[in-house]
Amino acid sequence: xxxxxxxxxxxxxxxxxxxxxxxxxxxxxxxxxxxxxxxxxxxxxxxxxxxxxxxxxxxxxxxxxxxxxxxxxxxxxxxxxxxxxxxxxxxxxxxxxxxxxxxxxxxxxxxxxxxxxxxxxxxxxxxxxxxxxxxxxxxxxxxxxxxxxxxxxxxxxxxxxxxxxxxxxxxxxxxxxxxxxxxxxxxxxxxxxxxxxxxxxxxxxxxxxxxxxxxxxxxxxxxxxxxxxxxxx
Ligand SMILES: Nc1ncnc2c1ncn2[C@@H]1O[C@H](COP(=O)(O)OP(=O)(O)OP(=O)(O)O)[C@@H](O)[C@H]1O
Ligand SMILES: [Mg+2]
Numbered sequence: 001x002x003x004x005x006x007x008x009x010x011x012x013x014x015x016x017x018x019x020x021x022x023x024x025x026x027x028x029x030x031x032x033x034x035x036x037x038x039x040x041x042x043x044x045x046x047x048x049x050x051x052x053x054x055x056x057x058x059x060x061x062x063x064x065x066x067x068x069x070x071x072x073x074x075x076x077x078x079x080x081x082x083x084x085x086x087x088x089x090x091x092x093x094x095x096x097x098x099x100x101x102x103x104x105x106x107x108x109x110x111x112x113x114x115x116x117x118x119x120x121x122x123x124x125x126x127x128x129x130x131x132x133x134x135x136x137x138x139x140x141x142x143x144x145x146x147x148x149x150x151x152x153x154x155x156x157x158x159x160x161x162x163x164x165x166x167x168x169x170x171x172x173x174x175x176x177x178x179x180x181x182x183x184x185x186x187x188x189x190x191x192x193x194x195x196x197x198x199x200x201x202x203x204x205x206x207x208x209x210x211x212x213x214x215x216x217x218x219x220x221x222x223x224x225x226x227x228x229x230x231x232x233x
Pocket of ligand 1: 011013019039040041042044045046047048
């Protein structure tokens, strides 16, 4: 389980005034479920993901992975083994193809035989996300925004990480592609027993998730948590 326990976080603004983003936040993410972080722009959703992925450090409180503070596990090890991240602005390597982008972190330190296996897995994943062969082997700068987003999703899904943090993964996709990506996300969480944490503004995506955390203070319901009843079997 990945857990944010009593976390407070603030940014120091340009005028040195502190901008408080999170106050005493507690959230739990268990494998086998999809969670939505839902709230308006500027409410702190990306900040939550950065804290959970060890890319920012809380001012107060702890981030725990199976009960161990992630600062003790080590941020590098955390990102290599346990947590993968889909960035809001993709963060792809522009001079690489779609396939090379997916493989870039997954193949590090693998033997040749395993490298071929990962390559096949990455290619299949890109196809299942709707890219065709020519697009898989095209530089990502020559793909549309929505296609680039799917490459970023594939890159996070190809690793063995159990916790996938996704910042608006369907933000640039039309309804049809959003539906198919959420289906795939569902399979990954429920059949491969991973935890998916999805930041979203979309009511549709929120309703496809098993649980919802509200990140806007004004929308707090019982500590900002609500189970999505439509999705409980
Ligand atoms: N590096 C930074 N320095 C100072 N303030 C920041 C920084 N990053 C974010 N903030 C502020 O923290 C608050 C939360 O930002 P965050 O990016 O987490 O929001 P968000 O919910 O992801 O918004 P969006 O839906 O627009 O992506 C905002 O008020 C933002 O201006
Ligand atoms: Mg954001």
